[in-house]
Amino acid sequence: MKIGEVLEAGTGGFLAECYELYSAPAFGSLVRSSTGNLDVFAVVENTVTASREPGRLPVALGKHETSQEDIFNSHPQVAKLLRTCFKALVVGYREQNVIKHCLPYHTVRIHGFVFQCENSEVREFSRELDFLDLLVTASTESPRDELISACIRQMSLVQENQLEFLVTAGKTLTRLLLYENNRLNYLLRRIKP
């Protein structure tokens, strides 16, 4: 499903704007965009809904309204002045039907469409969990370990064998965080079924 467009692109991630207000994909979910030749996969790491224009700030409008919906009915323009954007961390790409869990050699394109990955696509991407290497060392706007656990939980929801997937993810994290016991324990608690 097409959900938005790329506004800023870097090697390690991109910023996208959603077509609809408050319709960002879930935190930790897998999205896809393109470099033109490659399909690039990324994990949603931070979502912000704010004023479109930096100099204009929303003010409280609902003192005399009974519901939040009434505010938007009385001030229909407000919805047009806000936008929902999300930042996604690149965790892999697909080239000639082969998925690779590393950074692509080109960035996604500005105004490139961003799609929410279908369940089958998520299963295909998460057949191997090498992309977790990128996430455990990534610099993120949201708390990094919250992102990792959210990503694993999100992916587990579409697996045929959810428990097996979580155990494999736990083992992968154990290997990656061999010398970071506190972090590992925290993450294992967060993904425990």
Next chain:
Amino acid sequence: MIYFFPNIEDKSRMTLELIQVVPQIESAVQHMKSRQSERKQRLETAIRIFHSQDPSLQQLRDKLSAAKITWLTAGIAGGLNNVFPLPPCPPEVSVLGVDGSHLEFQRDSPLACYLLNMGMARICYGKNPEALLQSYGKLYSTADDLVLADPGGSMREQRIEGVLLGIKRAVEELGLARQLLTECPAGIPVVAMLDGTLTLWGLSDKTYPEFVSEIFLERGFLGHMDALNKLSTEKTFSIASFISFPASAEVINLLRVAICPFSPPDCDRYCDKVKKGDERPCNIVAELPDRELFQCLLKPGERSEIFISRSSVVEKFYREHKVHFFYLNTGEEISRVETPAWIANNENLLNLTHSLVFDQCKRGQGYPVALQEAHEQAVVTGRDREAFWNLVEQEMAENNFSSSPSQKNRSKRMRWY
């Protein structure tokens, strides 16, 4: 870049020496303060005169039409001091806001051009609330765009810049309002709001040749008004030009005519010899803006009587579209709302205008939401301006034109010493 003495520039340096200006500001405020009680007295006198005219309104009308005065007065449409309560607002209604901004022709620019950016906001209230916010930028660069030629065939020409560009913008704003009103579905009442006055003041003096008025006023502004007047037989809509914190004193000046002891009033004949500093009889209410008078007379939501603009350009050219206006207490300030005569003379449309303008101000915390959003769409910021001229230079360079600006422009950009 290597700096041997980093950060030695004086960041606190300002070219405006405020320390020199501060005592002058203090003195100006003190002067204003010293005149406060006198001003209050004038206002009380104005209110008394305003209320005392009612029995002799026809006399005032006659006196006004015979008067030869040097200041602009309001014409009387109906009564003088009636106050009209806020009519109910229709449950289903649309509001259009139209505003424009421009990038002025720059003599030292490598490309002769100007740019108009029109902003619009269409906001629908009721069962299906929605909003549409858009802007339309247009570059004018052909010979026909830049210069008005006499359609009569003479060799006279007038370059579109400065005041004339402002007038062209006003014509385009009304044209956009016309287009949007034409596109609006019939059945739901609409109020189209413009910012500022409907009077094209720039054409009131004799600075420009007649064909300028012919093109901008007769074919442009009034052409749009003719079409809108015709459209009003098919659709329910109003046009309201909104002036926040108006400085006009046309109603106060009407009171000056009322108290003038000379019959008929003739400023040049009777008061020409009054020396500066001496009092003219009518000075007892002078220097007050209308808004101060109506601030004392109107409660929030109420409007004044309808008045008619007697400016020379309106009287000479505007035909059935003569500018009528009323003052409205928006709850935050006294504002002036202008409409063409055919709306002011239609009670339903007048009530629609009254209720919707107040409602817009209420929703917009003092200023109409539709105009605020149209302005936000139209505004060309300093960064936009810079980006625009950079694009022009880039395009010219790519096409092997010399894109270098004037040496003065270059000097301002470089700021070397």
